[in-house]
Amino acid sequence: MNRHDTSNLLSDDQIASFIISGYHIIEPDLAPGYNEEIRNSLRAMPENPGEHIVEALPAITRLLEHPAVVGTLASLLGPDYVRDPGGHIHMNPPHTRAQPWHQDERFGRSHQDRDIDHIKHLMLMYYPQDVTEDMGPTVLLPGSQRRVAAPETMVTLVNLRGQVFSTVTSGSVLVTHADIWHAGTGNRSDKVRYMIKFPFSRTQENTEPPWGHDARNIPEVRMRLDSEHPTTLSRNEYETDHALRVRTWNNIAGTAAMPLRSEAHLGGPWPESGGATTASRRRRDQP
Numbered sequence: 705m706n707r708h709d710t711s712n713l714l715s716d717d718q719i720a721s722f723i724i725s726g727y728h729i730i731e732p733d734l735a736p737g738y739n740e741e742i743r744n745s746l747r748a749m750p751e752n753p754g755e756h757i758v759e760a761l762p763a764i765t766r767l768l769e770h771p772a773v774v775g776t777l778a779s780l781l782g783p784d785y786v787r788d789p790g791g792h793i794h795m796n797p798p799h800t801r802a803q804p805w806h807q808d809e810r811f812g813r814s815h816q817d818r819d820i821d822h823i824k825h826l827m828l829m830y831y832p833q834d835v836t837e838d839m840g841p842t843v844l845l846p847g848s849q850r851r852v853a854a855p856e857t858m859v860t861l862v863n864l865r866g867q868v869f870s871t872v873t874s875g876s877v878l879v880t881h882a883d884i885w886h887a888g889t890g891n892r893s894d895k896v897r898y899m900i901k902f903p904f905s906r907t908q909e910n911t912e913p914p915w916g917h918d919a920r921n922i923p924e925v926r927m928r929l930d931s932e933h934p935t936t937l938s939r940n941e942y943e944t945d946h947a948l949r950v951r952t953w954n955n956i957a958g959t960a961a962m963p964l965r966s967e968a969h970l971g972g973p974w975p976e977s978g979g980a981t982t983a984s985r986r987r988r989d990q991p
Contacts, residue, residue: 712775
């Protein structure tokens with residue numbers, strides 16, 4: 705697919721959903737037998753090729769070049785995105801334990817060096833077989849790409865409110881923000897769960913929205929960015945999260961950026977009566 709083809713680009717609504725949740729699922733129309741071909745090749749591999757997946761598994765390029773995959777990556781990272789060194793074939797054998805919650809490390813970044821108001825790096829996860837609840841699906845925490853936590857803290861966490869599991873059909877592709885909290889869950893089945901993972905990065909900032917943008921959608925997008933709350937948020941985090949979402953949109957939208965208007969409602973005259981704030985102010989203002 706030509707990277708400038710617009711037929712498979714994401715919509716404004718899908719971009720807003722990604723900014724809010726940090727992930728997007730693609731179900732590409734792969735050729736009959738493709739997923740089985742990949743599974744058979746994986747079973748026949750004498751060892752995990754590490755980052756040399758494409759050399760060991762040339763057929764995977766058909767997935768990476770699929771128009772729906774290219775359109776999604778171009779929409780989120782710009783048309784000149786690149787596949788980074790790295791990648792990994794995850795084989796989750798039967799009766800294995802779950803991973804701890806974590807954020808992937810990239811190119812030596814520390815856990816505090818995260819892109820909480822931008823989309824610079826993505827992870828692509830391809831599942832060549834159906835993944836059911838008992839097969840060790842990947843678990844994600846929506847919106848957590850804007851949350852920074854030390855690894856030693858994350859490993860103490862178990863089930864989190866709002867978590868979602870990638871129970872997907874064969875051939876599905878999960879695209880996530882590189883900083884989203886995630887983990888492989890325990891495989892309680894008698895089947896191997898395969899997943900092939902690739903990192904991608906932006907190479908330049910956008911001057912225009914690289915997705916299927918329509919300026920008439922801005923009010924609806926703004927309403928979603930201001931009103932939808934991942935269930936992990938406490939009430940005092942809402943305003944911060946809203947601002948980070950709008951900044952993320954602005955950082956990838958070029959000329960389609962919108963006013964922040966953050967905290968404008970907190971201005972105005974002091975209240976005349978009632979509440980601890982007013983009482984404290986009066987005590988402070990007394991001579």
